[in-house]
Amino acid sequence: MATPVVISKKIVNQKRNLQEFSINLEDIPNYSINSVDGDFLLQYRLKSWEIYQNLPMPTTMDEAWRRTDLRGLKPDTYVLKPNFDHPVHPPRNLFLPLLGKKQAGQIILIPGQGTTTTVDSSIIESGVIFADLKTAHKNYSHFLAQSLGQIVKAEDGKFAALASAMAEDGIVVYIPRGVHLKEPLHGVIWSPGQNLARFSHLVIWLDDDSELTYIHELSSPNQSNSQSFHAGIVEIYVGEGSHLTFIEMQSWGNDVWNFSHERARVDRDGRLDWIFGATGSHLTKNFSDLDLIGQGATAIMSGFYFTNKDQHLDHDTQQNHLAPNTTSDLLFKGALKDQSRSVWQGMIYVAPGAQKTDGYQANRNLTLSREARADSIPGLEILANDVRCTHGATVGSIDKEEVFYLLSRGIAYPEAVQLIVEGFFEPIMQRVPFAGVQRRFRSIIKRKIR
Amino acid sequence: MSELAINDLHVSVNHKPILKGVNLVVKQGEVHALMGPNGTGKSTLAYTLMGHPNYEVTKGEVWFKGQNILTLSPDQRAHLGLFLAFQYPVAIPGVSVANFMRAAINSQRKAANPADKGIPIPEFRKQLKQIMEVLKMDPAFASRYLNDGFSGGEKKRVEVLQMAMLKPEIAILDETDSGLDIDALRIVSEGVNKLRGPETGILVITHYQRILNYIKPDYVHIMMEGQIVESGEADLAIQLEEHGYDWLKTKTDIVMG
Numbered sequence: 001m002a003t004p005v006v007i008s009k010k011i012v013n014q015k016r017n018l019q020e021f022s023i024n025l026e027d028i029p030n031y032s033i034n035s036v037d038g039d040f041l042l043q044y045r046l047k048s049w050e051i052y053q054n055l056p057m058p059t060t061m062d063e064a065w066r067r068t069d070l071r072g073l074k075p076d077t078y079v080l081k082p083n084f085d086h087p088v089h090p091p092r093n094l095f096l097p098l099l100g101k102k103q104a105g106q107i108i109l110i111p112g113q114g115t116t117t118t119v120d121s122s123i124i125e126s127g128v129i130f131a132d133l134k135t136a137h138k139n140y141s142h143f144l145a146q147s148l149g150q151i152v153k154a155e156d157g158k159f160a161a162l163a164s165a166m167a168e169d170g171i172v173v174y175i176p177r178g179v180h181l182k183e184p185l186h187g188v189i190w191s192p193g194q195n196l197a198r199f200s201h202l203v204i205w206l207d208d209d210s211e212l213t214y215i216h217e218l219s220s221p222n223q224s225n226s227q228s229f230h231a232g233i234v235e236i237y238v239g240e241g242s243h244l245t246f247i248e249m250q251s252w253g254n255d256v257w258n259f260s261h262e263r264a265r266v267d268r269d270g271r272l273d274w275i276f277g278a279t280g281s282h283l284t285k286n287f288s289d290l291d292l293i294g295q296g297a298t299a300i301m302s303g304f305y306f307t308n309k310d311q312h313l314d315h316d317t318q319q320n321h322l323a324p325n326t327t328s329d330l331l332f333k334g335a336l337k338d339q340s341r342s343v344w345q346g347m348i349y350v351a352p353g354a355q356k357t358d359g360y361q362a363n364r365n366l367t368l369s370r371e372a373r374a375d376s377i378p379g380l381e382i383l384a385n386d387v388r389c390t391h392g393a394t395v396g397s398i399d400k401e402e403v404f405y406l407l408s409r410g411i412a413y414p415e416a417v418q419l420i421v422e423g424f425f426e427p428i429m430q431r432v433p434f435a436g437v438q439r440r441f442r443s444i445i446k447r448k449i450r
Numbered sequence: 451m452s453e454l455a456i457n458d459l460h461v462s463v464n465h466k467p468i469l470k471g472v473n474l475v476v477k478q479g480e481v482h483a484l485m486g487p488n489g490t491g492k493s494t495l496a497y498t499l500m501g502h503p504n505y506e507v508t509k510g511e512v513w514f515k516g517q518n519i520l521t522l523s524p525d526q527r528a529h530l531g532l533f534l535a536f537q538y539p540v541a542i543p544g545v546s547v548a549n550f551m552r553a554a555i556n557s558q559r560k561a562a563n564p565a566d567k568g569i570p571i572p573e574f575r576k577q578l579k580q581i582m583e584v585l586k587m588d589p590a591f592a593s594r595y596l597n598d599g600f601s602g603g604e605k606k607r608v609e610v611l612q613m614a615m616l617k618p619e620i621a622i623l624d625e626t627d628s629g630l631d632i633d634a635l636r637i638v639s640e641g642v643n644k645l646r647g648p649e650t651g652i653l654v655i656t657h658y659q660r661i662l663n664y665i666k667p668d669y670v671h672i673m674m675e676g677q678i679v680e681s682g683e684a685d686l687a688i689q690l691e692e693h694g695y696d697w698l699k700t701k702t703d704i705v706m707g
Contacts, residue, residue, distance in 0.1 A: 399540075400503070401540050402540050402541075402542055404502055404503070404524060404540075405536065405539070405540035405542070406542070406550075406553075406554075407501075407523065407524035407525045407528070408500050408501075408524045408525075408527075408528055408533075408534055408536075409525075409528055409550075409554035409557070409612065409616065410525050410528035410529050410554055410557045410558040410561065410616070411525060411553055411554055411557045412525050412557060413523075413525070415553060415557065416525075419542065419545050419549075419550065419553060420542060420545070422544065422545065423542050423543050423544025423545035423595070424543070424544055425544070426543070426544030426545070426595075427544065
């Protein structure tokens, strides 16, 4: 018998004196003393900067951050411009359409290097906006001024404020009323760079009676002897009767400390299919909030993550039912290898008067080693009396009898584990009926298991 | 001609001795039946031969194809041509019968030839379809998740399906008849009989004589309290059917001393 390992945890009184970022007011994009009164974007950034400065760095004493410790973060070491003496080219498959063969448009943003935009001219003629943030600022400033920062507020958190102030790289999407795009739009942010701090901002706005599938990819190479940083914002509005399928694939390199604030607002009879795939980063804290604001609004949230080595992924989800007859269904599934760790903290909130709400949340985890750990914390806060809300959370380890059964058929151990893990993810893949997404995820699982 | 030779095998589970010196040789082309009351170690023998980690061999050897296979991992034993049809097949949720079957076949092909590119899909589909027809299985079965929510009879059919697809040299059927109604028993037995031939040696482990009406053994062995106490030809099973296991109890006492 092995002696049980006793882990004792010292309680350290953690003070709020974490390092601040070595970023100054002058580092704000397009900062200029003279234009302070003019441009709305600069105004927005300056206001966000002020909020950022007034917010403390989160610590594990803050409820949302209890399980994600930032003491290893070295914010005073980051650079704002990547060093491109040795540019790392993105893997080619990053740009391939993930859904079907054709795309209505693609934007590839490589911070410090440039932006490539390809877009079907017919959709632009129909009034669609699909542009990087700089171009949108130039060509669509009226729309941008009305939408930017409307859904995710700088006040939402330290990193939200920082990203609002600093993001120069971003993508802006607007789908006019009555436009139903059958082919997807694809945004890729590829961001190599040692010790780089990067910021991104995505705005997706669907006017009433419209339709869009959007793929949001964030990626960088694995980098050793580096700690780098990303703070990102995703804000989404789904208008009345509109349908958005939003797929985000996070495959940051192993040196990235990744923070994001995402919020989707779904109006009357709107529908959102929100898909999260997370396999990258050293550490992630992701806030994904859903606001169902109009009667009959529906959202399906499907997440999958696979962690290994010393990765730490923390997904914080909030399903806010703010109107009657709204439906939400969340399923997050994760597998964990080595000493990696995941946190899922979910909350279904039903506002007073949001009767006939149907809310569901479930998180299932599969640990592949004794050292891996998954924390799963569901929550309900219900202030209406005629609702149906349920939740479930499980953490299980890989079944030895399943492994033996597969071994007995000649399947070697790594493939046996891979099959079991793929089987575990199958229910979530059923909710993601896109072969390209499934293929991408499977190939990452395969690489990480070996 | 390969053979599986079990020499003086002693096995413990949780430090409790279960097998106490089993000797048995199964050659390709032969069908052996191993009978005995519950709890005498029949399934322990099956799991030990396949290499289940909970079964601890304290003494003895098992020779197959020129090596003592007890040092090999279960997948390596399978690559040599050993197969176990489980008494309690394990469900693998989310993995379809077809995907699993193809993974198993490709693993074995790759073990035999590292340059193998895997079975061509049309060939695989054809084989699978043919065997499923023999076993009177609905083609929709191929896309169901392996053993997940299957009835007892369905599970046993899928075990025989795997055996037919993998074409082992020595197959151990552990209580394949348990939980089967008479129709299912007949279909499963027909499936096994189709695999009979000079290429395949079969060890049928069973509590009841019933399955031996369909799969006629060449030899019958009786296990009691962790040892084989009696071996004979097919008529031994009939004797057992008539007299039960009691008449052997005295024999056990003698063997156990």
